[in-house]
Amino acid sequence: MLKERIDAETALKLFLPHVKPVTRCEEVPLSGAINRVLTRDIIASRDIPPFDRAAMDGYAVRAEDTFGASPENPILLDIVGEIEIGEKPGVEVQKGQAVRIATGAMMPEGSNAVVMIEYTNRVGDSVEIYKAVTPGENVSLRGEDVKAGEVVLRKKTVLQPQDIGMLAALGMKSVEVYKPVVAVMSTGNELVEPGDGDEEAGKTIDSNRYALIAALKELGCEVVDMGISRDNEEELERTIKTALNKADMVIASGATSVGKKDLLPAVVEKLGKVVVHGVAIKPGMPTALAIADGKPVIMLPGFPVATLIAFYTFVPRILEHMMGFETIRRKWEKARAITAKRIPSSSGMRTFTRVILRESKDGYIAEPVRTSGSGILSSLVRAHGFVIIPEEKEGVEEGEEVEVLLIRPLTRCLNAQNI
Numbered sequence: 572m573l574k575e576r577i578d579a580e581t582a583l584k585l586f587l588p589h590v591k592p593v594t595r596c597e598e599v600p601l602s603g604a605i606n607r608v609l610t611r612d613i614i615a616s617r618d619i620p621p622f623d624r625a626a627m628d629g630y631a632v633r634a635e636d637t638f639g640a641s642p643e644n645p646i647l648l649d650i651v652g653e654i655e656i657g658e659k660p661g662v663e664v665q666k667g668q669a670v671r672i673a674t675g676a677m678m679p680e681g682s683n684a685v686v687m688i689e690y691t692n693r694v695g696d697s698v699e700i701y702k703a704v705t706p707g708e709n710v711s712l713r714g715e716d717v718k719a720g721e722v723v724l725r726k727k728t729v730l731q732p733q734d735i736g737m738l739a740a741l742g743m744k745s746v747e748v749y750k751p752v753v754a755v756m757s758t759g760n761e762l763v764e765p766g767d768g769d770e771e772a773g774k775t776i777d778s779n780r781y782a783l784i785a786a787l788k789e790l791g792c793e794v795v796d797m798g799i800s801r802d803n804e805e806e807l808e809r810t811i812k813t814a815l816n817k818a819d820m821v822i823a824s825g826a827t828s829v830g831k832k833d834l835l836p837a838v839v840e841k842l843g844k845v846v847v848h849g850v851a852i853k854p855g856m857p858t859a860l861a862i863a864d865g866k867p868v869i870m871l872p873g874f875p876v877a878t879l880i881a882f883y884t885f886v887p888r889i890l891e892h893m894m895g896f897e898t899i900r901r902k903w904e905k906a907r908a909i910t911a912k913r914i915p916s917s918s919g920m921r922t923f924t925r926v927i928l929r930e931s932k933d934g935y936i937a938e939p940v941r942t943s944g945s946g947i948l949s950s951l952v953r954a955h956g957f958v959i960i961p962e963e964k965e966g967v968e969e970g971e972e973v974e975v976l977l978i979r980p981l982t983r984c985l986n987a988q989n990i
């Protein structure tokens with residue numbers, strides 16, 4: 572018989588303390604690292620950028636040489652060379668000289684600023700400068716994005732595209748992540764594989780297994796496909812035992828209700844303990860959560876919609892618990908926050924300001940990430956989300972309420988209170 576129906580949150584509260592951490596980890600290539608969870612902090616092994624580089628196309632100059640320049644009073648400098656991106660500068664800039672430079676190219680010795688091409692006019696071997704620059708202007712200094720030795724990503728981070736870009740920028744080809752292995756099985760005498768004669772009376776195609784395998788892969792799990800088990804105790808027991816040997820968690824669908832063939836919870840009870848059977852969610856009511864061999868055995872109802880709803884209600888939370896963190900808000904959700912300072916924007920441009928969210932007693936505070944431009948990948952790695960300022964608005968005031976679009980899940984380590 573179905574035990575009492577309890578609400579989903581209470582079910583998780585009862586169940587999660589029985590769940591042990593996943594210990595397996597593996598080194599995966601960056602191409603397979605999306606949504607995987609870091610086992611350790613990532614410390615930068617090098618400076619990014621590794622050299623001072625131009626942040627704009629224009630002329631590398633000594634800033635002092637441009638002081639006082641204006642459209643009415645252009646300053647004339649001698650062009651002594653050109654530096655393409657990806658090559659070592661073969662020239663040095665001396666007093667009264669300029670070098671044509673491309674965005675991203677190495678700054679030549681002697682120069683300390685770049686005058687944007689828009690504020691110059693080439694006249695033969697010279698260039699007229701229409702605007703003064705300050706030392707460091709339009710230059711990305713070595714280590715401005717990331718400094719060697721700095722913690723770039725914290726352990727338990729669910730890797731996002733920007734994080735994977737950063738790992739590559741640090742020269743890494745692979746990364747160590749947790750490896751939760753999950754076995755998936757379907758139960759039912761009526762089930763057939765897709766294409767295997769479901770036209771026969773009474774047969775049903777096993778669609779749940781395919782949906783569940785896809786859902787687990789999206790969550791970064793390695794899946795062991797246990798196929799279809801028939802509705803008899805011996806076969807169910809054998810399949811579950813094999814699955815427990817191979818995986819950190821077992822997920823079954825079907826045979827959880829009160830029909831004559833709904834044998835699964837009783838079989839699992841023999842192997843361990845059914846902690847929850849019957850949850851107040853609709854669909855998904857006959858879900859059962861058990862522990863056997865110290866591992867979760869999740870029994871989802873057979874109806875395909877009930878299977879997936881029950882899956883998403885419980886499995887991501889259980890997996891996260893196994894990896895030692897919990898998600899407070901999911902990626903692409905919006906969070907309301909108060910700005911910590913004024914955020915400027917140009918009218919007519921949709922501006923994406925990267926912000927870090929901090930918890931306060933009155934809710935979230937959105938703090939803009941300090942950055943010198945769009946070359947600074949760490950601004951996206953450090954940020955929780957974007958404040959998107961629309962074209963028709965000019966800036967957001969300090970203390971204004973804003974919506975933050977989350978570009979990564981907001982998580983909390985189970986043994987450290989940081990987001």
Ligand SMILES: Nc1nc2c(c(=O)[nH]1)N[C@H]1C(S)=C(S)[C@@H](COP(=O)(O)OP(=O)(O)OC[C@H]3O[C@@H](n4cnc5c(N)ncnc54)[C@H](O)[C@@H]3O)O[C@H]1N2
Nearest residue numbers: 757775776777778779825826827828833856872873874877
């Ligand atoms: N007398 C009662 N009957 C039912 C109850 C109840 O409380 N009392 N609960 C109902 C609810 S709610 C649900 S949900 C279902 C769940 O039943 P089971 O988990 O035991 O699932 P099955 O009986 O094995 O299958 C139900 C249905 O789903 C199809 N199925 C099963 N596995 C798959 C699969 N892998 N792929 C696609 N479809 C699958 C199966 O053929 C059945 O049609 O019970 C109600 N009954």
Ligand code: MOO
Nearest residue numbers: 853854855856877
């Ligand atoms: O509650 Mo069942 O879960 O009808 O679908």
